[in-house]
Amino acid sequence: MTAFSTSSSSSIPCATSAQQAWAILHRHARDDIQPLRLQELCRDNDRVSSLVSVYNSNSTSEGEENASRMLMVDLSRQLLTLETMNHLLRLASARQVPKFIRQLAWGWNDPDHPVVPARLRGKSETMTSSDAETAAFYKKNSFGNTSSKRYQSTHSKLTVEPVCHIPSYHLALRAPSGQCLEMLDRNGNNVLTAIHSDWDRIRRISDAMRMGKLAGVTGSMIQDVVVVGRGTAVMALRFVYLALCKDQVATIGRRVGMDRTQRRIKFLTSVDPVRAAACVADSNPASTVVISLALVAADEEDTNNMATQILQNWLLTNLGGHGRRTENIFSKHMLFVTANEDVAAKHKPESTFLLPTHSRREPFTTFTAAGLLPLSIVFGWPIVEAFLAGAHDLDSHFVETNPRHNLPVLLALTDIWNDCLATCDNNRNNSYNSTTLTSGRIVTPFTEAFAAYPAFVSEMEAQTCGRKSTNPMLSQTCSSTVIDGGLHGVYDRSLYQSSSVIPSELVMTLDSQLAVNADPKSSSQGGGGSMQKVYQAQDALICSLFAHADGLAFGSMDYTNIATFQIGETSPRSDLGMAAPYHLFADDGRRESYTGNRPSTLLLCGKLDAFTCGQLVAMAEHRAVVKAWVCEIDPFPRDVGTSLRTKRTEILRHRLENMMVQGNDDEDDDGVSGMNLSTKTILQHYANMFRHERVYTAHPGR
Numbered sequence: 001m002t003a004f005s006t007s008s009s010s011s012i013p014c015a016t017s018a019q020q021a022w023a024i025l026h027r028h029a030r031d032d033i034q035p036l037r038l039q040e041l042c043r044d045n046d047r048v049s050s051l052v053s054v055y056n057s058n059s060t061s062e063g064e065e066n067a068s069r070m071l072m073v074d075l076s077r078q079l080l081t082l083e084t085m086n087h088l089l090r091l092a093s094a095r096q097v098p099k100f101i102r103q104l105a106w107g108w109n110d111p112d113h114p115v116v117p118a119r120l121r122g123k124s125e126t127m128t129s130s131d132a133e134t135a136a137f138y139k140k141n142s143f144g145n146t147s148s149k150r151y152q153s154t155h156s157k158l159t160v161e162p163v164c165h166i167p168s169y170h171l172a173l174r175a176p177s178g179q180c181l182e183m184l185d186r187n188g189n190n191v192l193t194a195i196h197s198d199w200d201r202i203r204r205i206s207d208a209m210r211m212g213k214l215a216g217v218t219g220s221m222i223q224d225v226v227v228v229g230r231g232t233a234v235m236a237l238r239f240v241y242l243a244l245c246k247d248q249v250a251t252i253g254r255r256v257g258m259d260r261t262q263r264r265i266k267f268l269t270s271v272d273p274v275r276a277a278a279c280v281a282d283s284n285p286a287s288t289v290v291i292s293l294a295l296v297a298a299d300e301e302d303t304n305n306m307a308t309q310i311l312q313n314w315l316l317t318n319l320g321g322h323g324r325r326t327e328n329i330f331s332k333h334m335l336f337v338t339a340n341e342d343v344a345a346k347h348k349p350e351s352t353f354l355l356p357t358h359s360r361r362e363p364f365t366t367f368t369a370a371g372l373l374p375l376s377i378v379f380g381w382p383i384v385e386a387f388l389a390g391a392h393d394l395d396s397h398f399v400e401t402n403p404r405h406n407l408p409v410l411l412a413l414t415d416i417w418n419d420c421l422a423t424c425d426n427n428r429n430n431s432y433n434s435t436t437l438t439s440g441r442i443v444t445p446f447t448e449a450f451a452a453y454p455a456f457v458s459e460m461e462a463q464t465c466g467r468k469s470t471n472p473m474l475s476q477t478c479s480s481t482v483i484d485g486g487l488h489g490v491y492d493r494s495l496y497q498s499s500s501v502i503p504s505e506l507v508m509t510l511d512s513q514l515a516v517n518a519d520p521k522s523s524s525q526g527g528g529g530s531m532q533k534v535y536q537a538q539d540a541l542i543c544s545l546f547a548h549a550d551g552l553a554f555g556s557m558d559y560t561n562i563a564t565f566q567i568g569e570t571s572p573r574s575d576l577g578m579a580a581p582y583h584l585f586a587d588d589g590r591r592e593s594y595t596g597n598r599p600s601t602l603l604l605c606g607k608l609d610a611f612t613c614g615q616l617v618a619m620a621e622h623r624a625v626v627k628a629w630v631c632e633i634d635p636f637p638r639d640v641g642t643s644l645r646t647k648r649t650e651i652l653r654h655r656l657e658n659m660m661v662q663g664n665d666d667e668d669d670d671g672v673s674g675m676n677l678s679t680k681t682i683l684q685h686y687a688n689m690f691r692h693e694r695v696y697t698a699h700p701g702r
Contacts, residue, residue, distance in 0.1 A: 021091040025417075028087055029424045033079055038553040038597050042076060050082055051075040055407055059393050059611070070510075071394075071615060073407050074602035075414055077553040078503075079421060085404075088413040092403055095630045104625070105171055105399040106183070168636045169356075170364035170621065171399075174391040174614070185358055194356055198369055201353075202384075205335075206376035209289070217319055217332045220286040223263055225374045226279060228307050229293030230269045235459040236366040236620075237374060239452040240387065240613045241265045246449040247609045248516045249386075250379045263378040271306045280311065285318040285333070289377070293370050294338035295355075295362045303646065337370045361636045363463040363624075366617055367391060383610045390614025398622045408622035411601070415441065415627050418503045418599060419479045437501045440481030441601075444489045446508035446545045448517075449608045453507055454484035457620050464624035464635050471632045478631035488541075489548050495598065496551060504552060504600035508545050509608040512538060545602070555596020652683070659687035660694050 016024070042048060057069035080088075092098075169191055172183040177196040185191050208214035209222040216222060227234060244250040268279050280288070292308040312330070319329050330351070337353045338344050339360040344352045353369035365371070367388065376384045394408075403409045422439040443454040465480040485491055485504065495504065512518075518534045605612050628635035655675060659665050665680065675683070 016090060016094055018091065018094040021087070021094045025087050025091060025420055026424060028084060029417075029421045033081070033084065033421065034424065036079065036081075038077060038079065038599070039555075041079070041081065042553065047082055048076040051078070051080075051085070053405060053407055053410060055397055057390075057393050057611075057615075059389060069611070070604075070606040071407060071612075071619075072602070072604040073410060074604070075410065077549055078414055078417070078599045078601060079597070080414070080417055084417065085413075088417055089403055091416075092409065092413060092626075092630060095632075097403060097409065097626060097630065100629055101399055101626075104168075105395070168361045168364050169358040170361070170367065171395050173359055173364075173367035174388045174395065174618070176389070176392060191356065191358055198353065199372070202369060202373050202376050203381040206373070206381055209377050210380060215332075216286045216288075217324055217329050218286040220284070222289050222377065223287040224266060224283045224289075225263070225377050226266045226268060226283070226288060226290045226311060227293060227374055228268045228290060228311060229295060229304060229370075231293075231295055231365075232363040232456070232459045232463050233295055233365045233368070233370040234267060234269060234293065235452070235456040236617050237265070237371045238267055239450075239456040240371070240375065240610075240617065241378070242452045243449045243608050243613050244375075244379055244383065244610060246513065246517050248513050249609060250383050251516065253380070265374050265378055268307055268311065271303055271310070273310060276307065276310045276314075280314055285315050288315075289333050289335060290315070291335045291337065291374055294336070294340055294343050295365050295370060335373065337368070337373065339365070363460055363637070364621060366621075379610075386610035387614040390611035391618040392614075393611070394615040394618040394622070398618070408619050409626055411603075411619075411623045412626035412630065414601060415623070416478065416630055422479075436499060437503075439479035440483065441503045441505050442483040442485040442491075442495070443505045443507065444485030444491075444548075445487055446489070446506060446541065446548075447512055447608075448487070449509060449512070450507050451487055453616070454482065456617075458482035458484065460620050461624050461627075463637065465628045465631070465633055467633055467637070469632045470634075478627065478633060488544070496555075501598050504549075504598070505603060506545055506549055506600060507603045508542070509605050509612075510542070511607040513607065514538060549600045549602060551596070552598040552600050553596055555598075652679070655680075656683050656687060659684055660691050663687075663691070 051074070053073045053075075055071045057071075059069065169183065169185075172191050173195060175181050175183065175192055175195070177192070177199065181192055182190045183192055205214065212221045214222070227237065266279050266283070268276055290308070290311045292304065294304050312334070315329055315333050316326060319333070320326070331348060334347075335351055335353070336343070336347050337355070339355040339362075341354065344354040353373065355365065355368050355370075359365065359368060372384050372388075375387065398406060398408050418437070418441065419439040422437040443457055445451055445453055461480045461482050465478055469478060483502065485495075489495075489506075495502070514531075514534055518531075518538075605616070625635040652675065655665055655667065658667075665675075665684065
């Protein structure tokens with residue numbers, strides 16, 4: 001039994017190739033869409049209703065309202081028509097997106113015979129032209145297991161075993177346990193066995209820490225978790241942690257006094273010693289556990305090791321002595337999660353989690369021990385189970401739903417469309433409104449719980465879509481740029497009036513759980529009407545979300561039924577069936593108008609709890625993967641990170657050390673391979689400032 005339904009998501013019949021689909025899309029953007037205005041498009045109610053997609057999960061718990069399990073994507077304020085969406089879906093069909101999704105879900109299972117992989121049956125089939133093209137693409141991008149491809153000695157035709165080449169099993173990382181599910185690797189082993197075994201180990205460790213059975217070296221209960229690392233998993237963990245701090249269920253132990261400690265997660269993502277000191281400034285080393293995540297490229301491990309060593313030194317300085325051995329301190333206060341066997345071999349097995357070989361693509365390690373272990377220690381395993389359940393629920397939607405109604409696919413295609421439209425917009429001669437559409441998007445959270453969501457999405461897309469397409473014609477079509485728009489849209493004025501138009505994405509939860517997050521105790525002191533003020537403020541906040549989206553879309557071209565209001569205020573709704581356009585008034589009363597026609601997407605959820613967090617993380621993964629796949633980019637990088645910067649940093653560190661010791665650097669530079677004059681001059685000045693301090697530290701006898 002597999003983790004997903006055997007019915008694959010159907011696709012739109014497509015007789016065109018991917019190259020033809022791209023050509024049609026670019027011509028459609030240039031000839032049909034650029035003259036249109038969002039004011040006109042949003043008057044078409046049929047179009048608007050067709051571009052609002054709602055997904056209601058069937059995993060609602062007993063006694064929980066269905067609205068809390070809702071995800072909504074509103075694309076009605078995008079510069080596209082229903083014909084545009086059909087063109088995009090045909091492009092997805094030409095790129096075989098449904099087949100690609102099925103491969104992601106089934107791994108090495110044979111879809112026709114899901115229990116036994118074809119490789120073990122010894123069967124092979126003649127490679128079709130499309131299969132040959134796909135295999136060549138995998139080989140060209142170096143993320144396929146081409147060992148399954150072979151030439152038959154008795155036949156001249158190239159044959160290939162009907163198995164999946166996808167190297168990432170991130171969908172298996174959240175498949176539920178106890179349901180006899182299978183997801184097979186290339187050797188026919190069920191990878192879920194090891195995954196669920198890690199779950200059991202994480203639960204045992206976290207439960208022991210939370211109950212005080214696994215205490216610190218002084219006997220103190222673990223209170224703070226410091227996560228050392230960088231990458232997508234850390235950004236996702238930060239988003240989920242901050243969101244759950246606003247969740248009623250996740251924080252119930254703190255509020256009712258069941259949890260004796262106020263457990264926290266802190267993050268150290270760089271070697272900055274000032275940041276490291278600030279990170280642990282208010283933490284007690286006796287009740288702190290450090291979790292080091294070594295998930296990035298091998299050439300960045302030194303950076304992670306330096307950050308880890310700073311905290312190890314902090315632990316030893318404060319907990320050493322009194323006959324305590326270093327090994328004992330580290331065994332009580334250090335845990336390691338790594339994808340490197342050499343790193344794992346340096347530490348005790350009971351303190352180390354080694355990621356399985358099938359799930360070592362860093363952008364997709366959120367649901368490994370890297371993310372689950374800190375969350376389980378702080379919030380408890382039941383919250384982590386809900387987090388996993390939400391991700392698997394969205395996985396099922398992604399795998400089993402037609403692309404026309406598939407939220408991650410629709411969001412990915414919209415991103416591609418905006419980048420495609422931006423390319424056409426930048427190449428045109430006559431601009432309609434003297435504005436230029438810029439590729440990428442700006443993500444604006446409208447509630448505190450979503451504050452870390454833009455940084456997570458930015459990291460995910462940078463690691464997944466941030467490489468050059470293998471198709472030279474698509475080099476400018478896919479953008480991985482995601483900008484944090486600031487909480488509650490603090491950059492409104494720039495977005496409204498700038499000549500560069502950046503597509504916006506506004507995210508918010510409809511239920512902000514005011515009973516927990518609005519401090520009802522202090523509100524009740526003002527009388528029965530105090531909570532009404534809180535409710536009114538929340539109502540104003542949700543209205544400001546739509547006012548922001550409508551202002552971007554409609555601008556101030558229509559002056560009908562406009563109420564006078566000041567800068568920072570939003571216009572009331574008119575009787576036109578859509579939001580009235582905005583006007584900004586300067587201090588001297590002059591009205592400032594702006595053109596609008598700036599696309600935006602609304603991403604809304606019912607309640608941002610652990611389940612929804614799992615859905616959102618999974619949806620961001622699927623969105624980025626589909627976007628990369630359609631644009632012919634390898635979505636599963638073997639090495640991620642800034643390896644070029646890391647290598648240059650090591651070179652400069654060596655040169656700086658020479659400056660510190662010798663007083664100057666006599667190496668010749670050409671300004672490119674070595675140090676340019678500005679770098680050399682500034683580093684020499686830095687060395688002169690701190691030479692005596694560094695020499696005294698390194699050579700105390702001098």
